[in-house]
Amino acid sequence: MxxxxxxxxxxxxxxxxxxxxxxxxxxxxxxxxxxxxxxxxxxxxxxxxxxxxxxxxxxxxxxxxxxxxxxxxxxxxxxxxxxxxxxxxxxxxxxxxxxxxxxxxxxxxxxxxxxxxxxxxxxxxxxxxxxxxxxxxxxxxxxxxxxxxxxxxxWIQQYTESFIRTDNLQKIVDSFMEGYDKRKKEEEEKQKEEAKQQQEDEEGWVKVTRGTKARPHSEAANKKTLQAVIRKNKRKELMNFYTWQHRNTQKEHIAELRKKFEEDKQKIALLRVQRKFKPY
Missing domain, CATH: 3.30.70.330 (RRM (RNA recognition motif) domain)
Incomplete structure (x- = not known):
């Protein structure tokens, strides 16, 4: 320009x-x-x-x-x-x-x-x-x-100011740690309050007691519900993955029952011939 x-x-x-x-x-x-x-x-x-x-x-x-x-x-x-x-x-x-x-x-x-x-x-x-x-x-x-x-x-001034007195440094550290502990305590109390307000079971239902109103789901509650759904889907996937084993087990069990039934029929027929069968 x-x-x-x-x-x-x-x-x-x-x-x-x-x-x-x-x-x-x-x-x-x-x-x-x-x-x-x-x-x-x-x-x-x-x-x-x-x-x-x-x-x-x-x-x-x-x-x-x-x-x-x-x-x-x-x-x-x-x-x-x-x-x-x-x-x-x-x-x-x-x-x-x-x-x-x-x-x-x-x-x-x-x-x-x-x-x-x-x-x-x-x-x-x-x-x-x-x-x-x-x-x-x-x-x-x-x-x-x-x-x-x-x-x-x-440069001389910066070098001189780089040395810190121990007592001043201790005060600064103590002040920072007090603020840190205070923030952590506030976060824990907030999480406890949210957990108390949102008492949910694994299916995501909120327990409503007398004198309280149902509150909308918070982010933590939605996350918990989502995790429960994921666990449920994993169990279904595991069962579906081993379905063929369940089918084979059922077939073997039915075949064993039929075999035992035929054996019992033969025993009953033999007893009738020997006139030792008394059902009543």
């Missing part, structure tokens, strides 16, 4: 195709080089998470690696009070939403690269202020209030 020939005024925002507003960023006040951020109001309907309200969330692209969540929060605070900042490798739902929140100690090492971010403001007016920011006024990353370390100083 060819660039637009129309020049922006010095006090106007620069908007590019896709609805993104360009925000220039420089590392410190003495830097000559600038970096570009692309921001847009977060309006994804599929993402209905409570921590990303659509009217107060700003979606940010091309965040440099030296910008942490604290640095981004300080940088965007000039548009208004920032509630939270979330940095990710790719847009989408945070992986922490599907499970318990883990401490940074147990998280995998973060990838070094450009990030996407979700900046949540406390007021919706901050979104308009960020989108109308003049394109010739750069946001400063490293200030006196927020010092950003790079190079060797950053």
């Amino acid at each position: 060819a660039p637009s020939k129309k020049k922006h005024a010095s006090n106007q925002a620069c908007v590019i195709p896709g609805g993104f507003t360009v925000l220039p960023v420089q590392f410190n006040s003495d830097s000559v080089a600038q970096h570009k951020l692309y921001v847009k109001e977060h309006k994804v309907r599929s993402d209905r998470s409570s921590h990303r309200p659509m009217d107060r969330t700003l979606f940010v692209l091309n965040i440099p690696p030296y910008c942490s969540e604290d640095v981004a929060k300080q940088m965007f605070s000039q548009f208004g009070s920032v509630q939270s900042v979330e940095l990710m490798d790719h847009p989408g739902t945070s992986p922490q939403d599907s499970g318990p929140k883990l401490s940074k100690i147990f998280r995998p090492a973060a990838k070094q690269g450009f990030k996407v971010g979700y900046v949540v403001f406390e007021n919706s007016s901050s979104i308009a202020a960020a989108k109308s920011h003049p394109h010739n006024v750069a946001l400063v990353v490293c200030t006196e209030k927020c010092l950003v370390k790079t190079g060797t100083q950053k």
Whole structure:
């Protein structure tokens, strides 16, 4: 796409195709080089998470690696009070939403690269202020209030922070295990309640007692009924598989009865001849 020939005024925002507003960023006040951020109001309907309200969330692209969540929060605070900042490798739902929140100690090492971010403001007016920011006024990353370390100083800081005190680690582990035990207990109680509500026999009938109403089948109940049907069909298949054996056994039994009947007839005839047969 060819660039637009129309020049922006010095006090106007620069908007590019896709609805993104360009925000220039420089590392410190003495830097000559600038970096570009692309921001847009977060309006994804599929993402209905409570921590990303659509009217107060700003979606940010091309965040440099030296910008942490604290640095981004300080940088965007000039548009208004920032509630939270979330940095990710790719847009989408945070992986922490599907499970318990883990401490940074147990998280995998973060990838070094450009990030996407979700900046949540406390007021919706901050979104308009960020989108109308003049394109010739750069946001400063490293200030006196927020010092950003790079190079060797950053490596030394990361190495120092990698050592964890034993008592702090023990507190984190105990807190996680308490939450795990609580979740397991809640799951067991829920399963017991479902089992109590759905008392079924092997045929899938629900036992209804006085003062209670028949409840619809749950997923666990349907699964149990399906297993009972499968077992019943297997028994039928086994009987059908050995049907020829049953038939042969019955034929042999009938032949044996007939043979015994003929023998008894001969004995009776012999007794009659000898006049020893007295049926009454």
